[in-house]
Amino acid sequence: MKNKSIRIMLEQYSISIEQLVNHYNIGIGLDKNLLITSQIVSTAGLLDFPCRVNAFVMGICQKGELSITVNFKEWKINKNTCFFSIPENIIRIEKISDDFEGYVIVVSEEYIKDINLDMTKILSYYMSIRINPHFYIDEEDATSVVCFFDMAERALKDKNIQWKDEIVKGVISVLIYKVFGIMEQYEQKIEKPKTKSKEYYFLKFLELCSKQFHKHHDIGYYADLICLTPKYLSTVVKDVSGLSAAEWIEEYIINNAKNQLKFSEKNVQQISDSLNFSTQSLFGRYFKQRVGISPSQYREGYTSLKTTEKLI
Known part of the structure; x- marks a missing residue:
């Protein structure tokens, strides 16, 4: 909560x-x-x-x-x-x-x-x-x-x-x-993280996630690359940053989706494909569960806001 x-x-x-x-x-x-x-x-x-x-x-x-x-x-x-x-x-x-x-x-x-x-x-x-x-x-x-x-x-x-x-x-x-x-x-x-410390593993996770979140949504993928169990990786990330590994992955995906909806000419299907969702409907449910509105509604709202700001 x-x-x-x-x-x-x-x-x-x-x-x-x-x-x-x-x-x-x-x-x-x-x-x-x-x-x-x-x-x-x-x-x-x-x-x-x-x-x-x-x-x-x-x-x-x-x-x-x-x-x-x-x-x-x-x-x-x-x-x-x-x-x-x-x-x-x-x-x-x-x-x-x-x-x-x-x-x-x-x-x-x-x-x-x-x-x-x-x-x-x-x-x-x-x-x-x-x-x-x-x-x-x-x-x-x-x-x-x-x-x-x-x-x-x-x-x-x-x-x-x-x-x-x-x-x-x-x-x-x-x-x-x-x-x-x-x-x-x-x-x-400058305080730098020691090898195999919690901060070290967190940075490794963040580095991997920032490059591959659009292909891999599963914590297990990143845990395998860092040679940790998914449960331990999520605990480490939560201890260091206040958010779990899953929440970090979600943040990357949702922020990228929002940026594409705001600033690209891609349709929702293309954005879904770029973020490696198997279907557009799955992407739509994922987005709506976390943002509260559908991708199309988010885009329409942002477009309306831009039009209003221009008129003002």
Whole structure:
């Protein structure tokens, strides 16, 4: 019952990049997959309630102080501090100083894959970011990171730039790898899971699930690959993340189905096939049991919402 309540809450307060750009007018966006802003003080009030941003968030503070909660735990962000959030996190801006300066970039998982970033590398930092979503860097590294943020923002703002998409992808790619490189330098401060620990098995499961959920829905498949029993794997995943292995698989399937229903031109049968359901009716029942409405109703509702927003 508790996990069901959490899922309902996350669905209620879930915000996409597209909504942040088009509805809340935050920052500069590129399609539905990328947002960057340096105007954090003026827009902070729009995120003063707990919500989940369906993307990876990365930022840096150049001046002032920002107080945020991540999964209801408060963190203070000061000068030369990088901060992160992963898609499942519930975040809220509690307080921000008037003199705050910094950048925030919001990137979808699809965009990360599109620019050929190594998702395995990102997942290797999952537990560290989950436990401690910020870390301090020295002045020289901070200046370098800010330079790439600035380059990305300038490229997005320039309406006359040729090859904009390619340039932005290149800058974002370099920026993310730059931050990873700095994190490697601070690796003695980063808590990494020990081999065969619960966290280690959880990361292995998450890595496999993120790549193969559209083909394999059975816990036993992943348990065999990790050399654990399905029961033990589910217990380990639940202990580490608060959700069972089955619930993680469901999250991947349902989120992917929603994205396809929202943004692709595939029909329901094609979406069902892409997620390896034996029949469209089985996919429809699976979706409705977890979302409360059928795939077609979900698509119709989203299409109606987009039409209403355009009229407004």
